[in-house]
Amino acid sequence: MKSMNETVVRAAGLGIAIVYAALIAWLFVRQPATFAEVTGGLSSAVGAYRIDQQAFEDGRQYFRNDQFAEARAAFDRADPARRDALTQFYIAYAFYREGWGRFYSDDELFRAGLEAVNRAIALAPNGRLVVEEPGQEIRTADELKAELERGLKVEASDLDPMRVFRPRK
């Protein structure tokens, strides 16, 4: 009986230690910055993560009205764990549109946008994210990433005076 109890304790201990070690390794790899990211990451690992749909729709409405800071706040509320590819795409898009300028782009906003679109690509199945939305010129995460990277590069074409006539996507 004593031996049986000891075996149970040892097996339970092994299980606890492995699960705890896996959790710690996951935390070190994923580097969640907030408690919401921890819980969101864990719930998405078991397929139970859902975004706040109302906040997401609010964000899209702000985005269409060119209220980008408000849109990002709503998107952050919708996806506090940063685990939803579509929401991260829209956050990146909001950074792009706010940072876009006829003469120059805001590098800080573009860099934040690039981080968000990279998150979106990492979260999308096979890294492919297509967003069909009427009136929206950029429809894939790859296009958005290319636009953001182009905006961050310093090229000879930046000096082209015709550049001021290019449209914002």
Add this chain to the structure above:
Amino acid sequence: MTAAREAIHLPVLFLTVTLLGGLRPGSAVALAPPSLFALILAVLLAGVLVQSGAFAPLRVMTASRPALANLNGGVLVAALLVASAQMFSLLTPDAGLPRVLFSVYFLVLLINTMAASPDRVRVLRSLAVTFGAAFVLKFIVLDALSDPAGGRLARLLQVLFEGVTLGALTQDAQHPAAGYVAFAAVVMFLAALSLLPSAARDTRRPEGLRLPGRSLPEA
């Protein structure tokens, strides 16, 4: 040592130390893995613990034990190594001259302890003093010298030290919670070390064993 201590308590304690030791509180919480040098120091520390008898690996992993018990022992050894590495990483300043000095201090101290080959109690005492001193230096002295919001005297000392050391001494200001988290990690680590199965003979008499002529009279 009981099975619960070997299989549950000690691994959980060491893993918690690993987690707390990597925690860097701030506006965005970060988790820092141990540096490569800290891993080397951890191996040296394990050597010191084994040499002094503070940890007897043969009591947790040996051919005569069942496979499950050996697995528990393996987990314990791995957790001890990772926690030790994390502890050195935690107590070493993040940059500059203090980082180099602390690294050399830990290395020399461990080699010196190995050469002196003290017993279990002395090693545990020595580790408590070493980690305690490193904690005070990093989280109290260096933090006070690097605090941009410190008082007039602190700023004066800061300027003096920066002048003398060409700015190599000051560190990035730490979050107020960092010291408390580190203190908890150090205390837990030292407690876990003292609970490790040691090479000292187990002098407890097995339950039910009575020496002839010395048994207590029945009530």
